[in-house]
Amino acid sequence: MAGESMATETIFDRDLTARWYAQQHRKTDPAIAAIYYLPGNAPDREIRLIEVNTMIAELNDELEAVDFGVDRGTSNEHLLCILDVTPTQWKKISDSKLPLPAGWSLPSAIPL
Numbered sequence: 001m002a003g004e005s006m007a008t009e010t011i012f013d014r015d016l017t018a019r020w021y022a023q024q025h026r027k028t029d030p031a032i033a034a035i036y037y038l039p040g041n042a043p044d045r046e047i048r049l050i051e052v053n054t055m056i057a058e059l060n061d062e063l064e065a066v067d068f069g070v071d072r073g074t075s076n077e078h079l080l081c082i083l084d085v086t087p088t089q090w091k092k093i094s095d096s097k098l099p100l101p102a103g104w105s106l107p108s109a110i111p112l
Contacts, residue, residue: 012078014039018047021080022112031055033087038100040108045078048104049112050085050093058086063093065101 015037022035031054038048048065065083083101085093092098093106100106 012045014044014047014078017078018049019112021047021049025049025051029053034090035112036109037112038104038106038109040105041103043079046081047078048081048083050083050090050100050109052087052090053084054087056084056086058088061089061092061098063089063098063101065104 018037018039022037025035026032029051032051033054034052036050036052038050042048063083063085065081067079067081083104089098093100
């Protein structure tokens, strides 16, 4: 019986799941110009995405990611953190003139 539970257990694939989220977000929001996945320094079950969005207002340069707990209580449980930025903010981030949230690392960014 122990073998049966092992066979049905889902293995969480953070990279594949990040790509799936990026595809879904592009389908539902045509204003997304780019999406970057930042796996560096992130916990194993945390997906960090930066979404460059041409339709959001640039209110200030205080960046705060929105986090969503997904599939809680299952073997696929994880945290999805999305940082929406304007193209101007992205340029500042890329030029190291605007810091990312604490613990986020741009050198590991993967365009999706």
